[in-house]
Amino acid sequence: MPIKLLPHLRFLNPSVSVTGFPSMNLQPTVRTIPTFCRIFPFKLQYLGLTRINQQPQLPSVRKLSTRPFRTRPGSQSSGSDFNRTRERGRGGEVRASKSLIEDEAELSDWVSDLGSKRNNKYDDDSDFKSAGSGERRGGRERESFPMKRRRENDSGESRGRGRMNRNSANSFSRNDNPRFNRRSDGESRDDGGDFSRRKSGGIERGNGNSFRGNGNGNSFRGNGNSFRGNSNSSRGGSSYSSRGGNSNSSRGGNVSSFRGNSSSLRGNSSSFRGNSNPSRGGNSNSFRERRNERDDGGGFKKEGMQLRREAKFSEDDSDDSDVEDEDEERGKTMNGFEDLLTEEVSDVEDDDDDDDDDDGSTLRMNARKSIGLDKEDDVKSVKRSSPGNDNSYLSESRFDECAISPLSLKGIKGAGYERMTKVQEATLPVILKGKDVLAKAKTGTGKTVAFLLPAIEVVIKSPPVGRDQKRPPILVLVMCPTRELANQAATEANTLLKYHPSIGVQVVIGGTRLTLEQKRMQTNPCQILVATPGRLKDHIENTAGFATRLMGVKVLVLDEADHLLDMGFRKDIEKIIAAVPKQRQTLLFSATVSEEVRQICHIALKRDHEFISTVEEGSEETHSQVRQMHLVAPLDKQFPILYALLKEHVADNPDYKVLVFCTTAMVTRLVSELLGELKLNVREIHSRKPQSYRTRISDEFRKSKGLILVTSDVSARGVDYPDVTLVIQVGLPAEREQYIHRLGRTGRKGKEGEGILLLAPWEEFFLSSVKDLPITKASAPSVDPDTQKKVERALSHVEMKNKEAAYQAWLGYYNSNKKVGKDKCKLVELANEFSRCMGLDTPPAIPKLVLGKMGLRNVPGLRAK
Numbered sequence: 118m119p120i121k122l123l124p125h126l127r128f129l130n131p132s133v134s135v136t137g138f139p140s141m142n143l144q145p146t147v148r149t150i151p152t153f154c155r156i157f158p159f160k161l162q163y164l165g166l167t168r169i170n171q172q173p174q175l176p177s178v179r180k181l182s183t184r185p186f187r188t189r190p191g192s193q194s195s196g197s198d199f200n201r202t203r204e205r206g207r208g209g210e211v212r213a214s215k216s217l218i219e220d221e222a223e224l225s226d227w228v229s230d231l232g233s234k235r236n237n238k239y240d241d242d243s244d245f246k247s248a249g250s251g252e253r254r255g256g257r258e259r260e261s262f263p264m265k266r267r268r269e270n271d272s273g274e275s276r277g278r279g280r281m282n283r284n285s286a287n288s289f290s291r292n293d294n295p296r297f298n299r300r301s302d303g304e305s306r307d308d309g310g311d312f313s314r315r316k317s318g319g320i321e322r323g324n325g326n327s328f329r330g331n332g333n334g335n336s337f338r339g340n341g342n343s344f345r346g347n348s349n350s351s352r353g354g355s356s357y358s359s360r361g362g363n364s365n366s367s368r369g370g371n372v373s374s375f376r377g378n379s380s381s382l383r384g385n386s387s388s389f390r391g392n393s394n395p396s397r398g399g400n401s402n403s404f405r406e407r408r409n410e411r412d413d414g415g416g417f418k419k420e421g422m423q424l425r426r427e428a429k430f431s432e433d434d435s436d437d438s439d440v441e442d443e444d445e446e447r448g449k450t451m452n453g454f455e456d457l458l459t460e461e462v463s464d465v466e467d468d469d470d471d472d473d474d475d476d477g478s479t480l481r482m483n484a485r486k487s488i489g490l491d492k493e494d495d496v497k498s499v500k501r502s503s504p505g506n507d508n509s510y511l512s513e514s515r516f517d518e519c520a521i522s523p524l525s526l527k528g529i530k531g532a533g534y535e536r537m538t539k540v541q542e543a544t545l546p547v548i549l550k551g552k553d554v555l556a557k558a559k560t561g562t563g564k565t566v567a568f569l570l571p572a573i574e575v576v577i578k579s580p581p582v583g584r585d586q587k588r589p590p591i592l593v594l595v596m597c598p599t600r601e602l603a604n605q606a607a608t609e610a611n612t613l614l615k616y617h618p619s620i621g622v623q624v625v626i627g628g629t630r631l632t633l634e635q636k637r638m639q640t641n642p643c644q645i646l647v648a649t650p651g652r653l654k655d656h657i658e659n660t661a662g663f664a665t666r667l668m669g670v671k672v673l674v675l676d677e678a679d680h681l682l683d684m685g686f687r688k689d690i691e692k693i694i695a696a697v698p699k700q701r702q703t704l705l706f707s708a709t710v711s712e713e714v715r716q717i718c719h720i721a722l723k724r725d726h727e728f729i730s731t732v733e734e735g736s737e738e739t740h741s742q743v744r745q746m747h748l749v750a751p752l753d754k755q756f757p758i759l760y761a762l763l764k765e766h767v768a769d770n771p772d773y774k775v776l777v778f779c780t781t782a783m784v785t786r787l788v789s790e791l792l793g794e795l796k797l798n799v800r801e802i803h804s805r806k807p808q809s810y811r812t813r814i815s816d817e818f819r820k821s822k823g824l825i826l827v828t829s830d831v832s833a834r835g836v837d838y839p840d841v842t843l844v845i846q847v848g849l850p851a852e853r854e855q856y857i858h859r860l861g862r863t864g865r866k867g868k869e870g871e872g873i874l875l876l877a878p879w880e881e882f883f884l885s886s887v888k889d890l891p892i893t894k895a896s897a898p899s900v901d902p903d904t905q906k907k908v909e910r911a912l913s914h915v916e917m918k919n920k921e922a923a924y925q926a927w928l929g930y931y932n933s934n935k936k937v938g939k940d941k942c943k944l945v946e947l948a949n950e951f952s953r954c955m956g957l958d959t960p961p962a963i964p965k966l967v968l969g970k971m972g973l974r975n976v977p978g979l980r981a982k
C-alpha cells in the first residue's frame with residue numbers, strides 16, 4: 118500500500134546532514150566488571166553487556182522524499198540496546214514520565230483488591246484521574262485513576278446497569294477456598310509449598326499470610342511483600358549469544374541471545390553472520406484473510422472478537438453491569454499507591470539481597486554461534502536467515518523444520534503461515550528444548566506465535582486430562598497487559614489449535630463478569646489460559662479450586678514482558694508467579710527490553726535463561742519501512758494541524774487506517790468528538806469505555822479500512838490491527854518504549870507505514886530519549902484561516918463536560934511528569950493554554966480535593982470548587 122507523503126510537511130534545514138557516526142562495531146562489547154557486588158548479581162550480568170564508546174545519534178533532519186517511501190539506505194544508529202537505557206537514565210527528564218500504570222483498564226483489576234478495603238479517601242464525585250502524586254512516583258496516572266464513576270452514555274452501553282457487589286456476585290468466597298497444599302496436588306506439586314493465604318483472607322500483605330516454598334517451591338515470605346525466588350534447577354546464569362540473521366550491511370546477524378553464568382565472567386563476542394534473506398512480500402494477504410475468518414465460533418463476548426472454538430467460550434449476553442462497577446471501584450483506590458510503589462521498589466531490592474541462588478557472583482558471557490543449529494538440539498536444524506532488508510520479517514526456515522507436531526503444523530498451515538518469522542526461527546528451537554527465554558523482536562513480527570506454538574507442544578505432550586478430573590490443571594498461562602491483547606492472543610491460540618480439538622483456551626480479563634468466567638471455567642475446562650493480571654489475581658483469590666488448577670502450570674508467558682514487570686503490574690505479577698509452580702518454563706516477550714527489565718527479569722526467569730534478540734545491536738528498534746516524523750507546534754495550533762494532517766492522509770490514501778494516540782482517556786474522548794464534528798470517520802477507544810464497547814470497536818477497526826481510531830494507550834501495545842497506514846501521537850508519550858510500541862501499530866509484517874509525533878515546544882525534551890531512532894523533523898503544515906475556523910466551530914460543539922474532563926485529565930497527566938510537572942505555576946499556565954485551545958474562556962474549576970491530591974492547591978491560575 119503506497120503511503121503518500123504529506124506534501125505540506127517540509128523538513129527543516131535540509132542542508133543539515135545526518136550526523137556522522139564513527140563506524141560501529143556490532144560485536145557486543147564485553148566489559149569486565151571488576152568486582153561484583155554480591156547484592157546485585159543480576160544487575161551486573163546485564164551491565165556487563167554495555168557497549169562502550171557509543172556515540173549518541175542526534176535526530177536526523179532529512180529532506181522529505183517523495184513517495185513511494187523507501188527504506189533509508191544504510192541507516193545508522195547509535196542505538197545500542199545496552200547503552201540506551203543508561204543514556205536515557207542520564208537525561209533524567211526522559212525517564213520522568215515513566216508510567217506507573219499505563220492501562221487504566223487493567224489497573225481496575227489491580228486495584229480491586231485495594232478497593233475492597235474500602236479505605237478510599239477520595240471524593241467519588243471527583244473526576245480526578247491522577248493520584249496527584251506523580252512526582253514521587255515519577256509516573257503518570259493517565260487514565261488510571263478516575264475518582265468519579267462517569268458513565269459513558271455516548272456509547273449507549275451504560276444504561277440500566279446495576280452496581281456490582283463483587284463479594285455477593287461471587288459465589289466462591291475466599292473463606293470457602295480450601296487450604297491449598299501443593300503437595301497434595303499431583304505431579305507438579307513436589308515442592309512442598311504451603312499455600313496458606315486463603316485462611317487469612319487473601320494475599321494482601323500484613324495479614325500474616327505466608328506462601329512459603331521449600332525446595333522447588335516459590336517463596337513468598339515475610340510479610341508477603343518479599344518475593345524470593347529460589348530455584349534449585351536454575352543455576353548457571355543466563356546466556357547471550359548472537360546468531361546469524363540479516364542486516365542491511367551484511368556484516369551482522371540480527372538475532373542474538375544472551376546467556377550469562379553467574380559463576381564466572383568470560384567474554385565471547387557474539388558470532389554474527391550475515392545471511393541473505395531476500396525480502397519477500399507475497400504472502401501477507403493470507404494473514405488478513407485469516408483474521409477475518411474468525412467469526413464463525415461462539416464469541417466469548419457478545420460484541421467481541423469471536424473465537425472459533427465455540428465450546429471454549431460461552432456466550433455472554435448479559436450486560437456489563439459489573440464491568441462498570443469495576444471501573445468505579447478503580448477510582449476508590451488511589452490512596453496508597455505511593456506506599457505500594459515504595460514497597461514494590463523495596464521488594465525488588467530485597468529480591469536482590471535475598472536471592473540465595475547467586476553462588477557465582479561473576480558473569481559469564483557465552484556467545485553461542487547458533488542455537489537453532491546446535492548439534493545437540495533435539496529439533497531439526499533451522500536454516501540461517503539470510504541478509505535482506507529491514508522489511509524482511511520472515512526467515513528462510515519453515516515450521517516443518519522444527520519439532521512441531523503434525524496437527525500443529527496443520528494449524529499453522531491453515532493460518533496461512535509458511536515460513537517462520539525471524540523471532541520464531543530464533544526462539545522456537547530454544548523454547549522447544551524447555552529453556553526459559555527473554556525475547557526481544559520488533560513490533561508486528563510474530564511474537565505471539567513464537568510463544569504460543571511451543572507452549573501448545575507442551576500441552577500436547579502432557580498427559581490427557583481425565584473427564585472426571587474435578588480441577589483439571591491449567592498447563593499454559595499467558596499474561597497480557599491489556600484486555601484487547603489477551604483476546605487477540607486467545608484468538609491466535611485457537612487458530613493454531615484448530616486441529617487439536619481436545620485443547621481448550623479461555624480468557625479471563627477485567628471488565629467482564631467474574632462469575633461468568635467462573636462458570637465458564639467450570640463447564641469448559643481449559644489447558645491454556647490467557648489473562649490480564651488483575652483479573653487473574655481475582656480468580657486466584659475468589660474462584661474455588663482455581664489456585665489448585667494453576668499449580669499445573671508448566672509454561673508461563675509474559676507477553677509485553679517489560680510492561681508487565683513495570684511498577685504498575687509488578688505486584689500482581691509477583692503474586693501470580695508465586696501461585697504457579699517454580700518448576701516451569703517461563704517465556705518473556707516484548708519489542709522493548711530495557712536494561713532495567715533485564716535487571717529484574719529474574720523475578721520470573723531462571724538464571725540460565727536465554728536472552729534472544731532479533732533486533733540487531735546498533736540498529737533501531739523501529740522498522741525502517743516506517744517513516745517517522747515529529748512536528749513541533751504550539752498547543753493552539755495542534756487541533757487544526759491534526760485535522761489538516763488527517764484530511765491530507767485521508768485524501769491521499771483511499772484505504773487509510775489511522776490511529777491517533779492521545780495522552781489520557783478523557784483527552785481521547787475530546788479529540789474523538791472534535792474529529793467527529795469535523796466529519797471525519799472516527800471511533801474512540803479507551804479505558805473509560807465499557808469492555809463490550811472496546812471489544813466491538815477494536816474488532817471493527819481490525820477489519821475495516823477508511824477509519825480513524827482515536828485511542829489512549831489501551832491500543833499502544835501488541836494489538837495487531839492489519840494495514841494501519843498512519844500513527845499520530847499527540848502530546849508527550851509516557852516514555853520512549855511507549856512511543857515505539859504505539860508506532861509499532863503500523864509497519865507490521867514488513868508493510869510500510871508512517872508515524873507522526875506532534876509535540877508542543879515544551880515537550881521537545883522527549884526527543885532526546887528517542888534520538889537514536891530515525892525521526893525526522895518536519896515543519897508543521899500551515900493552517901489556513903478556513904480550517905482554523907472550522908476547527909473552532911467544531912470545538913464549540915464539543916460537550917462542555919468533555920472539555921472539563923479533558924482539562925482535568927490533561928493537568929493530571931502532565932502533573933505526573935517530572936519534567937513538566939516540576940514547575941506547578943508553569944504547568945497551570947500550560948493547562949490553561951490547553952483550556953483556551955478547547956475554546957474555553959476560563960479554565961474549568963476542579964474539586965479542591967482533587968487539587969489537593971495533585972499537589973496543586975493554591976497554585977495561581979487554577980479554579981477550585
Ligand SMILES: Nc1ncnc2c1ncn2[C@@H]1O[C@H](COP(=O)(O)OP(=O)(O)OP(=O)(O)O)[C@@H](O)[C@H]1O
Pocket residue numbers: 404533534535536537538541558559560561562563564565566707708834835836837861862865866
Ligand atoms: N510465520 C508467520 N508468517 C506470517 N505471518 C505471521 C507469522 N507469524 C505471525 N504472523 C502474523 O504476524 C502478525 C503480527 O504478529 P504478532 O501480533 O504476534 O506480532 P508481535 O511481534 O507480537 O507484535 P507486537 O510487538 O506489536 O506485540 C499477526 O497478524 C500474525 O498473525
